[in-house]
Structure formats: structure tokens, C-alpha cells
Amino acid sequence: MLTKNQIKYITQLKQKKFRDLNKVFVAEGFKVINELLNSTLLLEHIYITKQLNFTVSKEFVTEITEADLKKISSLTTPNDCLAVFKMKEDRLPKPSGLKIALDNVRDPGNLGTIIRLCDWFGIADLVCSNETVDVYNTKVVQATMGSLTRVNIFYTNLADYLKDANEPVYGTFMDGTNIYKTDLPTSGIIVMGNEANGISAEIEALLTAKIAIPRFGDLQQTESLNVATATAIILSEFKRGN
Amino acid sequence: MLTKNQIKYITQLKQKKFRDLNKVFVAEGFKVINELLNSTLLLEHIYITKQLNFTVSKEFVTEITEADLKKISSLTTPNDCLAVFKMKEDRLPKPSGLKIALDNVRDPGNLGTIIRLCDWFGIADLVCSNETVDVYNTKVVQATMGSLTRVNIFYTNLADYLKDANEPVYGTFMDGTNIYKTDLPTSGIIVMGNEANGISAEIEALLTAKIAIPRFGDLQQTESLNVATATAIILSEFKRGN
Numbered sequence: 001m002l003t004k005n006q007i008k009y010i011t012q013l014k015q016k017k018f019r020d021l022n023k024v025f026v027a028e029g030f031k032v033i034n035e036l037l038n039s040t041l042l043l044e045h046i047y048i049t050k051q052l053n054f055t056v057s058k059e060f061v062t063e064i065t066e067a068d069l070k071k072i073s074s075l076t077t078p079n080d081c082l083a084v085f086k087m088k089e090d091r092l093p094k095p096s097g098l099k100i101a102l103d104n105v106r107d108p109g110n111l112g113t114i115i116r117l118c119d120w121f122g123i124a125d126l127v128c129s130n131e132t133v134d135v136y137n138t139k140v141v142q143a144t145m146g147s148l149t150r151v152n153i154f155y156t157n158l159a160d161y162l163k164d165a166n167e168p169v170y171g172t173f174m175d176g177t178n179i180y181k182t183d184l185p186t187s188g189i190i191v192m193g194n195e196a197n198g199i200s201a202e203i204e205a206l207l208t209a210k211i212a213i214p215r216f217g218d219l220q221q222t223e224s225l226n227v228a229t230a231t232a233i234i235l236s237e238f239k240r241g242n
Numbered sequence: 243m244l245t246k247n248q249i250k251y252i253t254q255l256k257q258k259k260f261r262d263l264n265k266v267f268v269a270e271g272f273k274v275i276n277e278l279l280n281s282t283l284l285l286e287h288i289y290i291t292k293q294l295n296f297t298v299s300k301e302f303v304t305e306i307t308e309a310d311l312k313k314i315s316s317l318t319t320p321n322d323c324l325a326v327f328k329m330k331e332d333r334l335p336k337p338s339g340l341k342i343a344l345d346n347v348r349d350p351g352n353l354g355t356i357i358r359l360c361d362w363f364g365i366a367d368l369v370c371s372n373e374t375v376d377v378y379n380t381k382v383v384q385a386t387m388g389s390l391t392r393v394n395i396f397y398t399n400l401a402d403y404l405k406d407a408n409e410p411v412y413g414t415f416m417d418g419t420n421i422y423k424t425d426l427p428t429s430g431i432i433v434m435g436n437e438a439n440g441i442s443a444e445i446e447a448l449l450t451a452k453i454a455i456p457r458f459g460d461l462q463q464t465e466s467l468n469v470a471t472a473t474a475i476i477l478s479e480f481k482r483g484n
Contacts, residue, residue: 117467217362217392
């Protein structure tokens with residue numbers, strides 16, 4: 001049974017300002033919740049519509065009706081359970097090591113895919129400009145699953161961060177040097193830009209190197225790679241060794 | 243002005259069986275339609291709600307109301323125009339050259355991204371199992387834009403196709419050989435599997451080599467790469483040269 005206040009509290013968490021105020025976020029579905037339970041994240045509460053095998057003590061679980069779940073869920077087809085977790089503590093990115101920095105990436109699916117790529121390639125820190133979509137947006141949480149807890153995601157003023165960094169800063173541009181023929185370091189910052197506009201002029205001025213993923217098609221069309229697939233190729237190239 | 247029959251005809255094209263019956267499909271929005279007009283595709287008709295600068299003769303364009311566009315559109319926010327195009331003729335994949343084959347890829351966004359990757363990396367042929375999501379699904383058309391017309395997309399019984407192919411057939415598996423340390427040919431077929439189940443047992447039996455994208459994270463979690471980002475990394479590796 002859910003009270004009106006509980007419904008209001010959880011529904012408001014669809015908005016970033018209420019998530020930030022309460023320092024909590026929502027995850028849905030058995031698989032995602034289970035992955036988050038098996039991490040260092042702290043659970044606030046789980047709501048279930050049927051018996052589910054979560055390894056948490058009873059006081060953290062409330063059985064609710066499907067009608068109530070529908071009220072608090074962000075999914076078109078709610079998925080038997082919904083949990084509220086406490087946000088991770090922010091920590092400063094490490095001064096060295098390979099990092100990805102996002103300059104105003106807006107699509108939750110792209111951010112989710114990039115977080116999973118960072119996890120796969122052992123990238124400890126993902127630096128996001130303050131304009132980048134919120135990592136605790138429901139769509140991002142659903143897409144990243146456990147990766148969310150294994151990558152340190154740090155929101156900041158990206159220009160200030162890059163000015164203070166004592167590391168090479170890479171950005172992808174059509175006229176950059178061929179990434180397959182460039183010596184790539186094991187420590188540095190790789191900036192990925194906005195879906196429609198790429199890297200902003202302010203950030204471009206702070207780059208120390210411009211790289212390019214060569215296009216192999218016969219017809220040199222203007223079409224560009226999606227930011228998430230470009231990140232996949234660039235990370236693979238930085239990490240593969242020679 | 244749209245007649246009831248026209249509304250019915252275009253609305254039915256949301257379903258694969260009616261698209262196949264009429265050998266046409268729908269594209270929406272100025273940018274997508276314009277890219278398709280600048281290809282070898284044949285236009286059937288464009289419906290617009292306001293004056294738009296398409297370079298086609300008048301008899302191909304009908305001005306309709308926003309209410310009518312809403313009736314025939316697949317988008318939540320219809321986008322000033324909708325066009326019906328004739329499908330491309332299928333052609334058999336070339337006997338040599340690098341190809342991607344999809345074994346039951348179900349997500350339209352993934353197929354769209356993979357088509358754009360094929361276009362980028364100059365892959366002429368994309369072979370799809372009959373169970374793979376339809377390339378003329380609205381979401382695929384909207385995601386791929388012009389790439390759709392530059393890559394030959396061939397649906398077939400994938401097992402039969404691979405049995406007849408005189409080329410090396412690659413598939414990605416966790417226990418495959420490290421792709422960064424494998425000599426990769428310039429001609430061959432790379433099979434990518436279903437989002438949830440990977441490559442099916444029937445297709446696995448037809449592979450000539452298993453490759454793997456190494457995972458670099460400290461914690462070896464079970465989480466896998468998304469099929470579209472895995473395709474990006476694999477294509478980059480096959481095409482980069484040594």
C-alpha cells in the first residue's frame with residue numbers, strides 16, 4: 001500500500017531538481033535493481049507487485065498494487081518492481097589515466113551507451129559538462145545497469161576543468177589527424193561533443209590535439225557517426241596497444 | 243486534402259506486410275526526405291503542411307492539414323512533411339568484400355546505427371536473417387537517413403547464405419581470439435548476434451573463426467557490449483589496416 005505522499009515523492013523523482021534535493025534516484029525492473037543491489041550503492045526502498053527474490057531485509061521492501069506501480073513508474077509497461085537508491089558521492093577525477101569528457105551530450109541513450117563503454121574499457125572517470133543529460137535520468141539508469149556504479153561520473157564546468165588539467169586533451173574533428181596513424185597516450189582526456197553541434201568553440205580552443213576517424217565509403221557524404229559509436233571506436237583505438 | 247483511402251493506405255504502411263505488398267515505405271521530416279530524394283530511390287508522393295523547398299515537380303506534392311498529418315504520421319510530434327518512397331530492388335550481396343551479417347537483431351535503433359556504420363566504413367552489403375527487424379520500419383528509416391540508400395540490405399535465410407558462402411565467417415564470442423591480435427582479412431563475413439541471446443547455435447556452427455573484443459575493466463563483470471557499439475569496434479579493427 002502506498003500513501004499519497006509516497007506516490008508524490010517517487011513521482012517527483014522523475015525531475016532532476018527533486019532527485020538532487022533528496023540525493024536519490026529510481027531504478028526499475030528486477031535485473032537493474034539486482035545489479036545495483038550488488039554494488040556499493042545504498043538502497044532506500046524497493047516496491048514490488050509480486051514476490052521477488054531480492055537479498056535485502058524485509059523492512060526495505062513494500063508490496064504494492066499494480067495500479068500503484070503504474071502511478072510511480074516511468075515505463076510504459078511497468079516491470080513488477082521499482083526501487084529508490086541513494087546517489088553515489090561525487091569524487092574528483094584522478095589526475096592521470098585515460099578519461100572521457102562529454103561536452104553537452106543530450107540523449108540519455110547515448111550517455112548510457114558511453115557509460116557502458118567506459119566500464120568495458122576500464123575508464124575510471126567520465127567527466128560531464130553541466131549541460132550534459134543527467135546520469136540519474138530514468139532512461140540512463142535503465143540503459144547502463146551496473147555500469148553506472150563502476151564508473152565515476154563527475155559533472156562540472158568542463159571549460160574550467162580542462163583549463164586546470166595537466167594532460168593532453170583530444171577532440172574528434174573531420175580535419176583531425178587519422179586516429180589509426182597517431183600515437184595515442186595511456187593518459188589523457190578525450191572530449192566527445194553534442195549530437196547536433198559537436199564540440200563547442202569554447203572547448204575546441206582548449207584541445208591539445210584534433211583526431212579523426214577516417215571514413216571509408218566511396219561517396220564522401222556529410223553524414224557523421226553517432227557520438228556513442230564514435231566513442232566506441234576511439235576508446236578501442238586508445239586501448240588496443242600497438 | 244487527404245481522402246479516407248489515402249489515410250488508410252499510408253497508415254497501413256506502418257505494418258511490414260502492407261509495405262511488402264505495396265513495395266513502398268514512409269519517411270518523415272525535411273532532412274530525411276531530402277536525403278532520400280538525393281538518392282536513386284523513386285518517390286511516390288510527398289505530403290506537406292507548409293511550403294517546403296523540395297526539388298520535385300508539383301504533381302508529386304500535396305498540401306494537407308496538420309490534423310491529417312497527425313493521422314498518418316508515426317511520430318509523436320509530426321514534422322511538417324511525410325513522404326512515400328518505392329523500395330529499392332534487392333540485389334544479391336557481392337561474392338567478395340567485407341560484409342556484416344545480422345542474426346536476429348531486433349532493435350530498430352541498433353539496425354539503424356549498424357547501417358550508418360556500414361556506410362561509414364564502406365561496407366557495400368549488409369545481410370540480414372529473415373528474423374531481423376525490417377529495414378523499412380519507420381524508426382530505422384528515421385535513424386539511418388541517407389545511409390539506407392547507400393548500403394545494399396539483403397534479407398535471407400542466414401544459415402543457407404553462410405553455407406553457400408566461400409568466405410571466412412567471423413563471430414564474436416567471449417572466448418574468441420583477441421581481435422587486436424588477430425590477422426583480419428579484407429574479405430569475409432562478420433556475424434553479429436541478437437541483443438539478448440547473441441549468435442544462435444545454428445549460426446555458430448557455421449562460423450570459421452571466433453573473435454573477441456577484450457574487456458579492460460578491473461572487475462570482470464558479465465555485462466556485454468551493445469551490438470551496435472561492438473559492430474563499430476569490429477569494423478574499425480577490420481578496416482584500420484596494420
